[in-house]
Amino acid sequence: MxxxxxxxxxxxxxxxIGQAVSNGKISGDGAFTKKCxxxxxxxxxxxxxxxxxxxxxALEMAAILLDIQPGDEVIAPxxxxxxxxxxxxxxxxxxxxVDSCSDNPNIDPVAIRNSITDKTRAIVxxxxxxxxxxxDEIMSISREYNIPVVEDxxxxxxxxxxxxxxxxxxxFGTFSFHETKNIISGEGGMLVINDEQYIQRAEIIREKGTNRASFFRGEVNKYGWVDIGSSFxxxxxxAAYLYAQLESLDDIQGKRKALWNRYNANxxxxxxxxxxxxPDVPSYATNNAHMYYIVCNDIETRSSLIAYLKENGIHSVFHYLSLNKSDFFLEKNEPVDLEYSDRFxxxxxRLPMYYELSLEQVDSICSKISDFFKNM
Incomplete structure (x- = not known):
């Protein structure tokens, strides 16, 4: 398989990891965390x-930093x-x-603008x-209405x-280093803070609501509980595992892009x-080869293709279920029809994509996909 x-x-x-253990500090904010x-x-x-x-x-930290309150509206795909x-x-x-774009799964800026009210407090x-x-379009809306944007x-x-x-x-930007991502640490993530006014509070929230980071920098002579927070x-x-991956970032990215390009050509x-x-890659965007996906014409074709590939030793998977159709959302909200989100x-x-996948295996996967459509 x-x-x-x-x-x-x-x-x-x-x-x-051995070095981290030898350093005598394996809790947070050790030497490898600083290197990352x-x-x-x-x-x-x-x-x-x-x-x-x-x-x-990281997303939960962003929500706390933006002081999201009950009843505030947050726009999201x-x-x-x-x-x-x-x-x-x-x-x-x-x-x-709000809905995706018609030609790719990203959020539609027009739909964002049409959904803003006086209660909107964030755009995710x-x-x-x-x-x-x-x-450009999203940040223009952000500036016009003075609404912060969180990049997932x-x-x-x-x-x-x-x-x-x-x-x-x-x-804010938020990143994942889950084992399914390009650069991994098993589990792991990162918050990027692009507005300086949030930096000090972010450190406090991340350290259980204490000003411990300021204490270790010598900025205060003791630390205590000063805000809400958690152990983030x-x-x-x-971090040690992650740093080893970061040292090979260019190599990992180069291999993944070669695989992506081979899929696309085939x-x-x-x-x-x-x-x-x-996949649609707009002219303003680069491609980091995180995944390779195709969009079938209907759900029946996709289901049959998944089964056919599995029979031939290839594990392919679909992706998200529209959250507007989720049981949790519908318990408290009226149904919303989002055409393109439902289509995706x-x-x-999604097709197999990982560093040790070979170009020859990509050729074989593409050949099986071609065979499937020939025999439909």
Whole structure:
């Protein structure tokens, strides 16, 4: 079986974990956490980064920092993972789901504008598959209405909007290092803070509501409970694993892009016959090869293709279920019809993508997909 995903070890992960243990500090904010922070701030010019235990936690920190209150409205895409909006639901926000674009799963800026009310307190966007949303349009809306933007960049490491790294454009960016992502630490995430006014409070929230970070920098002579918060910082063991991956970022990205390009070239003829649609990468976006997906013409075709690939030793999977159709949302809200979110829910199919996948295996997968459509 060719799996959908396989976690990759660069080679130094266990060595660095051993170093972290030898350092005598394996709790949060140790030597490897600092190395990771420095890497991201130097490479991408982020104002401030803080490693977290997950992207979910980074999103929850963003919701706290924006002081989201019960009844506040938060605009978000329906076609996303539950973590994107659960962070704001936990604060009592009313979720306002809007549709995807017609040609890709990213949030539609027109739909954002049409959904703004005097209760809107945040706009949460997701860079699906590491492909940038239309950030000029979104940030124009943000400035016009003075509404902060949170970039859920869980899938978007090393990807750009024009010349700007994703995660650096909104008020906050959030990243994931889950084992399904390009750069991994098993579980793990990161909050990027692009507005300096939030930096000090972010450190406090991340440290259980204490000013412990200021204490260790010598800025105060003792630390105590000064705000709400939780234990959002990861062990330095996790950071050690992550840092080994970061050292191989260019190599990992180069291999994934080669696989992505091979898929795209092999499947182009099926798109020309209108049998599938390939990923849309707008001119303003770069491609970080987080995933390769195709869009089938209907749910029946997708289901049959998944079964056919499984019979031939290939594990392919669909992705999100539109959150506007979820049981949790419908318990408290009226049904909302979102055409394109529902289309991607029914028709999008993800193909195997991981570092150790070979070009020959990609050729074999594409050959089986072609065989499927020939025999329909």
């Amino acid at each position: 060719i799996p959908f995903n396989k976690p990759y070890m660069q080679g130094n992960e266990l060595n660095y 922070h420095e890497f991201f701030e130097k490479k991408y010019g982020f104002k401030k980064v803080l490693l977290t235990t997950s992207c979910t936690d 329906s076609y996303t993972f539950v973590s994107t909006v659960n962070a704001f639901s936990l604060r009592g926000a009313k979720l306002v789901f 966007i997701v860079h699906y598959a590491g492909i940038a949303c239309d950030m 960049a869980a899938q978007a490491i090393d990807s750009y909007y024009k010349d700007k790294p994703l995660g650096s454009i909104g008020t 910082l990861p062990s330095d063991i996790i 499947l182009a003829s099926l798109e020309a016959e209108n049998l599938i649609k390939l 829910t029914d028709c999008l199919l």
